[in-house]
Amino acid sequence: MELRQIQYFVAVAEELHFGRAAERLHIGQPAVSQQVRRLERELRTQLFDRSGRTVTLTPVGQALLPEGRELLEALDTFAAKARRLAAQSEATLRVGISSALGERLDDFLDALPADGAGTRFEFQTLDAHTRLEEVRAGRLDAAFVRGLDSAPGLRLLTLWYDPLVVALPAAHPLAERGRLDLADLAGLPLRIAPRDKNPVLYDTVVAACRKAGFEVTIGPPSTGLQDTLADIGAGTPGWTLMYPTAAGTVSSRRIALLPLEGEPVTIRMSLALRENADSERQELLVATSTQVRRRIARESRADAEE
Structure with a gap:
């Protein structure tokens, strides 16, 4: 059994016509008919009733159609995730930083989720105003900024609070x-x-x-x-x-x-990114920010208890 046979079965079942299914699949009608026949032989059951002037689903075909659709949806999900992971593994994130991040930058990188492990980072040390402008212009994907409650056109993700x-x-x-x-x-x-x-x-x-x-x-x-x-x-x-x-x-x-x-006396450190940033990169940065915030909060509680 091949996945394309499931794809052809679902197309014919939804069109109830081999010719229209072939047009939808951009292949010849004989190939569709042949692969559906092979699928029926593999399953040892008939999926379509071809005895009349129109094609109809047999009871078995009707019962299997939902599972066929689920298989194709799972295939689409599988392929989309593979493409996303491949893109992330090749992705380079350009991030603006200040000169006083110290070990906190290590904490941020350590918090990167497993599905973003292949992501490369390029860091640029810039003053705070320039960092924000570079993110707005799309020349930076994100920037570390201190003390802001809001910034037009940007989303601010809280990372930690620095006690001076x-x-x-x-x-x-x-x-x-x-x-x-x-x-x-x-x-x-x-x-x-x-x-x-x-x-x-x-x-x-x-x-x-x-x-x-x-x-x-x-x-x-x-x-x-x-x-x-x-x-x-x-x-x-x-x-x-x-x-x-x-x-x-x-x-x-x-x-x-x-x-x-x-x-x-504390100052909040945030990660700034564009509100309309690429959704996949945004998800990665949101997940990383959440993880580093939780980790530092746990460390702070542990230090306070000592």
Whole structure:
């Protein structure tokens, strides 16, 4: 028995005419008649009554037609999935990233579903505004972005929440504590990038300080994390907040990194993709984002319990 014989049987059963079935299948009528005869011999039963002027289904043919259709639907599903997997195995996803993802990028790649294991990634380190514009233009498939609640034309998939940590001179008396209240830093100049360079971080920190009961004192603008840390380590009065994923880059013993007591200052990391993105790639990125979010949430709960 061959699948094409099932296909011919279903076509004739639905058309009740060998000629129309042949036209529908784009083959000659003799081939259809021949293959249906072979199927009947294989099954040892008659599927069609050809004794009259019209073709009709026998009771056996009527009973087998639903199963025949299910077989063909299963074949279509099988073929579609094979094409999708083949496309994914050859696919390259272009993703915009920031420079401070650290091990979180590994977490994202580890969360890739099994059916996307062959997907290749090309990463581009760009500023946040450029990342979003490149996704909108279709030059990037997705981008990691922080702190956005919405973005026109884009879908934002929550990945995780980064709890910011305090960096201050190791020689400062506050550095001797295991944790800090944000209010402890009142009066000490904050080193942070200007708002026009990083509005998400700037607004988040300023709002958190106000919530803690003080107006932050803004020190000299930060031109880059490493430069700022070097100034702080050299004794320049000040402090800054940094993402925990960047903490591993701090090697100076002149810098103390401390978590905040109480309610943490967090910034959401999302994956941005176009609302009209290719459905297969969108499904892959949604599944990956869901998995990495669950994994990091489990790790956070485990750390809290310890």
